[in-house]
Amino acid sequence: MIETTIPRGTPLPRIRPWLGIAAAASFVVASAMALFWAPTDAVQGDVYRILYVHVPLAWLAYLAFVVVFLASVAWLWTKRPFFDAVAVASAEIGVLFTGLFLVAGSIWAKPTWGVWWTWEPRLVTTAIMFVMYVGYLLLRGLSTDFSRRATRAAVFGIVAVIDVPIVHLSVLWANSLHQLPTVLRIAGSPALDTPMLVTLMASLGAYTLVYAYFMSARVSLELARQGRLWTRT
Amino acid sequence: MLERIGARRVLIVAALGVAVLVGTVAATNLASSTVYYLTPSEAKARNIPSKQIVRLGGQVKADTLKVAFGGGGTATFSLVITDGVEDVLVIADGALPGLLREGAGAVVEGAFLPDGTFHADQVIAKHDEVYTAPTVGATPAHRTSFP
Numbered sequence: 138m139i140e141t142t143i144p145r146g147t148p149l150p151r152i153r154p155w156l157g158i159a160a161a162a163s164f165v166v167a168s169a170m171a172l173f174w175a176p177t178d179a180v181q182g183d184v185y186r187i188l189y190v191h192v193p194l195a196w197l198a199y200l201a202f203v204v205v206f207l208a209s210v211a212w213l214w215t216k217r218p219f220f221d222a223v224a225v226a227s228a229e230i231g232v233l234f235t236g237l238f239l240v241a242g243s244i245w246a247k248p249t250w251g252v253w254w255t256w257e258p259r260l261v262t263t264a265i266m267f268v269m270y271v272g273y274l275l276l277r278g279l280s281t282d283f284s285r286r287a288t289r290a291a292v293f294g295i296v297a298v299i300d301v302p303i304v305h306l307s308v309l310w311a312n313s314l315h316q317l318p319t320v321l322r323i324a325g326s327p328a329l330d331t332p333m334l335v336t337l338m339a340s341l342g343a344y345t346l347v348y349a350y351f352m353s354a355r356v357s358l359e360l361a362r363q364g365r366l367w368t369r370t
Numbered sequence: 371m372l373e374r375i376g377a378r379r380v381l382i383v384a385a386l387g388v389a390v391l392v393g394t395v396a397a398t399n400l401a402s403s404t405v406y407y408l409t410p411s412e413a414k415a416r417n418i419p420s421k422q423i424v425r426l427g428g429q430v431k432a433d434t435l436k437v438a439f440g441g442g443g444t445a446t447f448s449l450v451i452t453d454g455v456e457d458v459l460v461i462a463d464g465a466l467p468g469l470l471r472e473g474a475g476a477v478v479e480g481a482f483l484p485d486g487t488f489h490a491d492q493v494i495a496k497h498d499e500v501y502t503a504p505t506v507g508a509t510p511a512h513r514t515s516f517p
Contacts, residue, residue: 176503181469185501213382250494251467257406288381295385299393312407312427314477316499329501 153353160346167336167343175336187245189336192320193344194238199301201231201348202270209294212287218363219356221287224294226355228273230348235267250314258307259315266300273297283366407477410456420482426460427477427496428453435472451478451488462490469495 171189178185208224211217242260243253254260273293280286308315320327320337327334407427408416418424434450447462449470460478470476475496480489 179502179504180471180474181497188501210382213378213385216378249467249469249497251465251469252492252494255494292381292385295382296389296392299389299396303393303396312405312409314406314427314494314496316497319499319501328499330503332503333501
């Protein structure tokens with residue numbers, strides 16, 4: 138019988154409520170900055186402001202899927218159920234964020250590019266990433282055996298992360314409609330004015346706290362499920 | 371034998387091996403096989419036959435964005451797409467996106483006519499990666515109506 142309960146020595150401080158408050162507060166502040174404080178764009182006017190939602194969600198989706206990769210490796214290496222809980226939590230949040238930033242991008246694309254969607258490299262690889270991780274979540278429903286399910290998902294989680302750098306580099310590798318990276322690029326400093334960069338970083342901080350809060354709640358929920366699973370046998 | 375090596379380790383190595391394989395295949399093939407658009411030079415080099423649906427991408431050449439109003443409230447737009455080497459005259463009768471400007475990028479989808487001009491069914495404006503605040507007194511270049 139594998140030891141699955143977390144040893145309780147000293148009680149952990151209850152940080153999740155504070156994390157939630159910090160996430161909500163920073164989200165409000167960042168949204169206010171994005172809507173009112175950041176300047177309009179010289180070319181696009183105000184429609185560019187969705188950048189402050191689209192980009193942080195995209196970066197955090199990348200992070201979430203890298204966390205899935207790390208947790209999957211950790212599960213295969215140590216067989217500790219905690220890492221399987223982290224993997225499924227991060228995958229769910231990553232899928233949510235990916236769906237949201239795809240919609241945000243589409244809302245931006247219609248008034249600027251002129252189309253809601255087009256099959257260009259960045260959009261294709263992102264759609265593939267979304268579908269793959271939905272597949273990851275569905276894959277977990279195939280088995281009721283905990284260890285088998287976790288191992289199967291972990292292998293898939295390790296392979297699927299390959300698409301994350303492909304999504305980012307797709308605009309550099311092929312003729313594409315999506316613009317080149319503005320911040321995460323090798324040559325030159327970020328190609329946006331300082332107030333815009335400040336607002337983007339504030340948004341990134343806010344969404345990171347939201348991710349951390351969601352992770353905290355979801356992992357805790359999954360561990361509780363695991364606890365119930367084991368005590369029943 | 372699997373128990374001796376450790377099925378777990380075999381699985382990790384196999385998973386990483388597959389990941390490397392998939393990554394290499396994707397990385398090497400993605401650039402060449404998934405062509406979203408051709409530049410005018412590439413289209414000329416490939417000798418695209420007329421009536422074949424293709425996408426062209428490039429910059430809208432300065433002083434080439436024009437509109438001609440026909441009878442019955444129709445309008446036909448013409449512009450020149452260039453990549454600095456080759457130019458292609460594009461005729462479009464659909465609506466143009468508001469962000470389309472001379473000197474900025476555009477992607478057009480349609481077919482070449484026998485005389486070498488390009489008839490576009492769809493015109494998509496491309497935005498570059500630079501975001502700047504407008505200079506004092508200037509209005510954003512985003513047009514909401516044409517001309």
